[in-house]
Amino acid sequence: MKRRFMGIMLAATLAASLVACSSKDSSTTTATSTVNSEITAEEYADTIVANANIYKNYVTINSEDYLNREIDVDTSSYTVSDDDVNSQLETLLEQLTETENVYEGETKEGDVINLDYSGTLDGVAFSGGTATSYTYTVGSGSFIDDLDQGLIGLTVGQTYDIPCTFPSDYSSTDLAGKSVIFTVTVNYIEKDVVPELTDDWVATNASTLGYDGCTTVEELTAAVRANLETTAASNLVSAKYSAVYALITENLEVNDYPADELQQLLDTLNDNIQSEFDTYGSYYGITDLETYITTVYGFESTDAFNEYADEYAKSYLLEKMIVTIIAADNDITVTADEINTTGEELASYYGYDNYDAILSEYGNEMNAEIGYQCLYTNVTNFLADNSVLTTTTAE
Structure with missing residues (x-):
């Protein structure tokens, strides 16, 4: 801290x-x-x-304390490579990631899903056990363990009966330790879609990302490189200064x-x-x-x-x-x-x-x-x- x-x-x-x-x-x-x-x-x-x-x-x-002092600085840490530029472009794209609803496929741990579920105890619905269009992250542990794990591997659009047992120390004494059935339908899986880097995307979004005036991929790439090089040069100056300052204050x-x-x-x-x-x-x-x-x-x-x-x-x-x-x-x-x-x-x-x-x-x-x-x-x-x-x- x-x-x-x-x-x-x-x-x-x-x-x-x-x-x-x-x-x-x-x-x-x-x-x-x-x-x-x-x-x-x-x-x-x-x-x-x-x-x-x-x-x-x-x-x-005195001037000899700071002028023309020999310093050891790894300048390779302050250069900008093509990989650095591409990584920054990917970061910009990810900032404008969109969510798409996918109505096919199987669920896996970590998926964000939209589902309907209804829980019954001895064939009778119990309080708090029913919801529609509920958003849930599979494997998050927010549901009881049996239901949480039972949501893995389900096909979107199909209905399943998932047998579950509530923990013995569950907060509701009416359900603690009881075996129930959850009837579940996964309506869709929410997927993050990273946009493709195109001239149209740049023309539409560059100003939002702080790159005013860029209308093509080539222009945005050049601007990103220039920004990274400016930052790298500034960081190199700071590294040199820090090295000299350490020598000044050493004794x-x-x-x-x-x-x-x-x-x-x-x-x-x-x-x-x-x-x-x-x-x-x-x-x-x-x-x-x-x-x-x-x-x-x-x-x-x-x-x-x-x-x-x-x-x-x-x-x-x-x-x-x-x-x-x-x-x-x-x-x-x-x-x-x-x-x-x-x-x-x-x-x-x-x-x-x-x-x-x-x-x-x-x-x-x-x-x-x-x-x-x-x-x-x-x-x-x-x-x-x-x-x-x-x-x-x-x-």
């Missing part, structure tokens, strides 16, 4: 500003603080060097962490998990936060939770310090257009009309939040571009 906790911890960064219960805070910060303040998108670039100078009081890194000494920013992260985390408990605690039948933390997230105690939160917050903040210092020392910046574009994407994802609506609700400190996310991306690309691969394919 700790992976789920990490997702909550990430709410202490960009997403948290949108899902936290509190609205914008009009307070400002001092010039010596790296805590996000109310700034415009245009002003964010000016904070990079200022924050880096503060962070350099806590950690020291890195951290003097301390900016106390106000660290506390802000922890406060946001605690606010979010409190909000989650307030929303979902009753669903789990839990009435106090401590029990929620130990039960839902699997921590032994709240002390263990707090220790994990502190370690995770420090890990996040260390990376932010390193990224910001590298950016400042290599003239890596973020433009207002980058922030606004990312803000619009975020607004669309969270259901806001536009980025201005987010700023109106949560304040201009969101420009700093999103600015750092853009900076992180730019530094990730920089480190990946300036790394040296020692292994390029799997052996």
